[in-house]
Amino acid sequence: MKIKDDKYTGLFKFIAYAVIILTSLACLFPFLLIISASFTDNASIIRDGYHFIPKKFSLEGYNLVLKAPDPVLKAYGVTMTTTVVGTILGLFFITMAGYVLQRKDFKYRNFFSFVIYFTTLFGGGLVPWYMLLTKYLDLVDTYTVLIFPGLMTPFLIILMKNFIRSAVPDEVSESAKIDGANDFKIYYRIVLQLSMPGIATVGLFLALAYWNDWFLSSLFINDPKLYQLQFYLYNIINTIAFITQMGAGSGVSLGGDIPTETTKMAMSLIVTGPILLLYPFVQRYFVKGLTIGAVKG
Amino acid sequence: MNTRSKATAVLLSSFILASALSACSSNNNNGESSSPSPSESSASPSASAPASESASASPSESPAGIDTSKHVTLQFYMLGGEPKDLSVIEKKINEMAEAELNATVKFNFTTWTNWDQKYKLLLSSGQDVDLIFTADWTQYQSYAKSGAFLPLEDLLPKAAPKLQEFVPQDMWDAVKIDGHIYTVPATYKEYVNNGFVYREDLRKKYNLPVPKDIASFEEYLDGIKKNEPGIQPLSMNADVKGNMMDVFREVNDDTVGGPLPYGIGIKYNSPNDVYSYWGSEEQINDLKVIQRWQEKGFFAKNVLNVQDTLQDPITTGKAAAILGDNPTRYNDTKMKMQSTHPDWELGYTPFAETRGFATPVHPIHNGFAVPKSSKNAERALAFYEKMVTDKRYNQLTQYGIEGTHYTVEDGYYKMVGDATSNGFPREGMQGWAWRNPEFMLFDKSYDGVKAIFDQLDKVAKPDLFTGFAEDYSSYQAERAALEQVEKQYFYPLYAGLVKNVEEGVQTAMDKAKKAGLEKVQEAYKTQWLAYTSEKGIQ
Numbered sequence: 065m066k067i068k069d070d071k072y073t074g075l076f077k078f079i080a081y082a083v084i085i086l087t088s089l090a091c092l093f094p095f096l097l098i099i100s101a102s103f104t105d106n107a108s109i110i111r112d113g114y115h116f117i118p119k120k121f122s123l124e125g126y127n128l129v130l131k132a133p134d135p136v137l138k139a140y141g142v143t144m145t146t147t148v149v150g151t152i153l154g155l156f157f158i159t160m161a162g163y164v165l166q167r168k169d170f171k172y173r174n175f176f177s178f179v180i181y182f183t184t185l186f187g188g189g190l191v192p193w194y195m196l197l198t199k200y201l202d203l204v205d206t207y208t209v210l211i212f213p214g215l216m217t218p219f220l221i222i223l224m225k226n227f228i229r230s231a232v233p234d235e236v237s238e239s240a241k242i243d244g245a246n247d248f249k250i251y252y253r254i255v256l257q258l259s260m261p262g263i264a265t266v267g268l269f270l271a272l273a274y275w276n277d278w279f280l281s282s283l284f285i286n287d288p289k290l291y292q293l294q295f296y297l298y299n300i301i302n303t304i305a306f307i308t309q310m311g312a313g314s315g316v317s318l319g320g321d322i323p324t325e326t327t328k329m330a331m332s333l334i335v336t337g338p339i340l341l342l343y344p345f346v347q348r349y350f351v352k353g354l355t356i357g358a359v360k361g
Numbered sequence: 362m363n364t365r366s367k368a369t370a371v372l373l374s375s376f377i378l379a380s381a382l383s384a385c386s387s388n389n390n391n392g393e394s395s396s397p398s399p400s401e402s403s404a405s406p407s408a409s410a411p412a413s414e415s416a417s418a419s420p421s422e423s424p425a426g427i428d429t430s431k432h433v434t435l436q437f438y439m440l441g442g443e444p445k446d447l448s449v450i451e452k453k454i455n456e457m458a459e460a461e462l463n464a465t466v467k468f469n470f471t472t473w474t475n476w477d478q479k480y481k482l483l484l485s486s487g488q489d490v491d492l493i494f495t496a497d498w499t500q501y502q503s504y505a506k507s508g509a510f511l512p513l514e515d516l517l518p519k520a521a522p523k524l525q526e527f528v529p530q531d532m533w534d535a536v537k538i539d540g541h542i543y544t545v546p547a548t549y550k551e552y553v554n555n556g557f558v559y560r561e562d563l564r565k566k567y568n569l570p571v572p573k574d575i576a577s578f579e580e581y582l583d584g585i586k587k588n589e590p591g592i593q594p595l596s597m598n599a600d601v602k603g604n605m606m607d608v609f610r611e612v613n614d615d616t617v618g619g620p621l622p623y624g625i626g627i628k629y630n631s632p633n634d635v636y637s638y639w640g641s642e643e644q645i646n647d648l649k650v651i652q653r654w655q656e657k658g659f660f661a662k663n664v665l666n667v668q669d670t671l672q673d674p675i676t677t678g679k680a681a682a683i684l685g686d687n688p689t690r691y692n693d694t695k696m697k698m699q700s701t702h703p704d705w706e707l708g709y710t711p712f713a714e715t716r717g718f719a720t721p722v723h724p725i726h727n728g729f730a731v732p733k734s735s736k737n738a739e740r741a742l743a744f745y746e747k748m749v750t751d752k753r754y755n756q757l758t759q760y761g762i763e764g765t766h767y768t769v770e771d772g773y774y775k776m777v778g779d780a781t782s783n784g785f786p787r788e789g790m791q792g793w794a795w796r797n798p799e800f801m802l803f804d805k806s807y808d809g810v811k812a813i814f815d816q817l818d819k820v821a822k823p824d825l826f827t828g829f830a831e832d833y834s835s836y837q838a839e840r841a842a843l844e845q846v847e848k849q850y851f852y853p854l855y856a857g858l859v860k861n862v863e864e865g866v867q868t869a870m871d872k873a874k875k876a877g878l879e880k881v882q883e884a885y886k887t888q889w890l891a892y893t894s895e896k897g898i899q
Contacts, residue, residue: 107676107677107701110669110673110674110677110679111674111677111678111679131782132445190478190482191482191485191486194482194486195486195487195488198486198488199486199487199488278474279475282472282474282475282478282479283475283478283479283482286469286470288443295474298474299442299472299473299474302472302473302474303441303442303473306473306476
């Protein structure tokens with residue numbers, strides 16, 4: 065059966081498709097350039113610039129990595145470990161914190177919420193934080209220092225608290241208590257199941273934060289075997305930037321091999337590639353998790 | 362929910378959003394806000410330094426004249442990345458250090474990522490650091506002035522007498538800040554003065570003049586532009602201050618050293634005459650030349666976005682000349698270029714030819730200091746003495762293991778394998794500071810640089826500028842504001858992009874004056890004149 069406003073719907077569809085296609089292409093093009101640049105000969109990049117099809121095909125950007133894959137693989141290992149462990153532990157702690165803070169019968173919840181929130185506004189600063197982690201806790205060159213600081217982000221705690229408050233009505237936990245469940249059982253059996261969307265969101269945030277982190281490596285890790293992936297990549301780029309920045313006056317010359325433009329591009333691909341390939345497979349779990357709580361009785 | 366709690370809920374959630382967004386950038390901001398920390402937090406450890414010195418006054422029977430009865434682990438910090446085979450070298454060094462000094466050393470590297478922040482934290486957090494690299498570009502002067510390092514003049518005769526003898530007295534004097542020696546300078550004499558770098562084969566082909574000064578350089582660039590339209594005559598990138606302005610002034614305006622901040626002008630031949638380069642006739646004339654170059658098309662219009670190094674376009678043939686580069690990098694570029702294009706030639710004219718003199722690198726340029734927080738200052742110094750004066754330690758940490766990483770052929774250094782397979786390239790630990798000219802091995806290609814150094818030796822004059830330690834704590838805010846003004850208003854002038862130079866300079870000067878230019882220049886002038894009278898510079 066034909067609906068009256070057909071031509072407007074058609075026009076709308078056309079415009080919508082056009083806008084989305086153009087935006088997607090705009091997002092895609094830089095990435096295509098990176099792919100093409102990573103397969104180009106370095107001298108040709110400097111001379112002729114970036115092109116969609118390599119002017120002079122060459123695999124030299126990948127040589128550096130393929131010849132000595134150890135650092136990259138180790139960095140991958142480190143980042144994957146910290147992401148998985150960090151996300152699981154973090155979710156565990158954050159959901160517990162969120163659950164406790166939203167319980168109306170927790171007398172001091174306002175005080176604790178305030179203290180947690182206060183730290184986002186006023187921090188001790190970089191030096192005291194650095195001193196705490198290096199001098200007093202002595203966590204230099206450990207996995208702990210990569211995982212520990214990101215475990216309890218105040219923003220995520222508050223986010224979780226609100227999720228749980230809206231997902232789990234008081235009546236449900238009250239009735240569970242009447243049925244004789246202790247707090248842990250309520251937490252595990254009811255709250256966790258009901259706040260899956262929240263957990264998915266917070267988990268995603270956490271995983272992204274751990275995956276993208278490089279700052280902790282730069283400050284606390286001296287052992288190259290424990291570098292995170294993003295730090296390793298950033299390092300390579302910075303070596304080049306440092307040389308450019310030092311300018312003409314300082315006479316600093318580096319003995320080691322200085323990566324070229326193509327190596328930069330190749331490294332970026334190697335670092336981001338697997339995630340891009342992985343995402344389509346994982347995507348449906350996120351979507352499912354996010355919508356699972358949407359339709360409720 | 363009634364309206365009032367609804368309103369508070371909305372307010373709170375907007376706060377949360379704002380704080381969440383600010384939390385994203387807070388890490389970086391905290392780095393900036395804690396920058397005065399070296400002076401604050403090292404004020405307290407200053408009391409412990411005299412105590413440790415008096416405690417170590419008791420001599421003992423060990424060879425270094427210090428007490429080595431207790432085994433210590435020394436934390437050695439260097440900038441940059443570590444070589445692949447560091448652990449092998451570290452083990453070998455520790456075998457010797459254990460036996461001779463009852464100490465083991467851990468070599469740590471800051472990498473080039475955030476190295477300045479890490480450097481600041483290492484010195485200000487009281488962490489265990491026993492030896493750390495210093496240079497003028499790591500702000501040695503300000504760190505020394507704010508007490509981040511231990512004074513060494515009393516420790517040297519006891520802990521490192523050989524080292525004290527090895528370094529000439531004038532070098533020790535040159536690194537003194539406020540009358541104390543805070544770093545052990547490197548003794549290798551090199552020159553980092555700039556010179557014109559240009560394609561010699563193209564010059565010969567079109568019979569162009571040899572670039573000696575700005576005028577002849579411009580003629581050369583004209584020739585290239587006319588005869589080789591596909592090549593960009595001048596290689597230039599986004600750092601127009603460092604790579605264009607400062608270098609231009611070096612050859613054209615007789616600067617005492619550099620880079621001179623806040624638009625200050627001081628000439629080498631009249632060091633006590635401090636004037637404002639910004640806004641002066643001199644600057645306007647210089648800028649007009651650069652603007653003319655931009656108009657003639659010597660470098661790209663979008664130069665402020667170019668991120669290439671200056672040298673890459675030369676090695677690939679995209680550009681023909683560099684305004685100024687130092688001899689070591691020139692040699693590097695030449696080698697790289699000739700490995701892919703053996704028929705191209707690269708010429709070099711040191712600025713010394715027009716200026717009439719060259720200044721060797723100031724002793725502060727490469728040094729090693731003992732931070733205030735170190736608990737093993739004497740052992741650290743004794744170890745450093747070994748690094749510099751003992752051939753085994755020195756060559757192990759500079760070149761690696763003979764046979765595995767390098768071989769010596771005809772007295773020249775030769776790398777084993779190539780840059781990707783070798784685990785310890787030449788000076789792979791960035792050992793610029795502990796070079797010992799007696800033990801140094803050079804690659805054959807370095808002969809070109811040595812020849813230039815010999816040339817410059819003949820006209821060497823002392824570096825007057827690098828020994829100056831600026832104390833900018835009283836005008837830190839204006840300093841930051843001026844940096845912004847320079848980036849925004851002066852950079853387009855430096856890139857030759859402003860058509861009306863006088864107007865452009867006028868606008869920029871107005872903004873600079875509003876940002877506190879006069880106060881900063883006055884303060885700098887006072888400090889500089891105090892420095893020249895202290896050092897007896899006429």
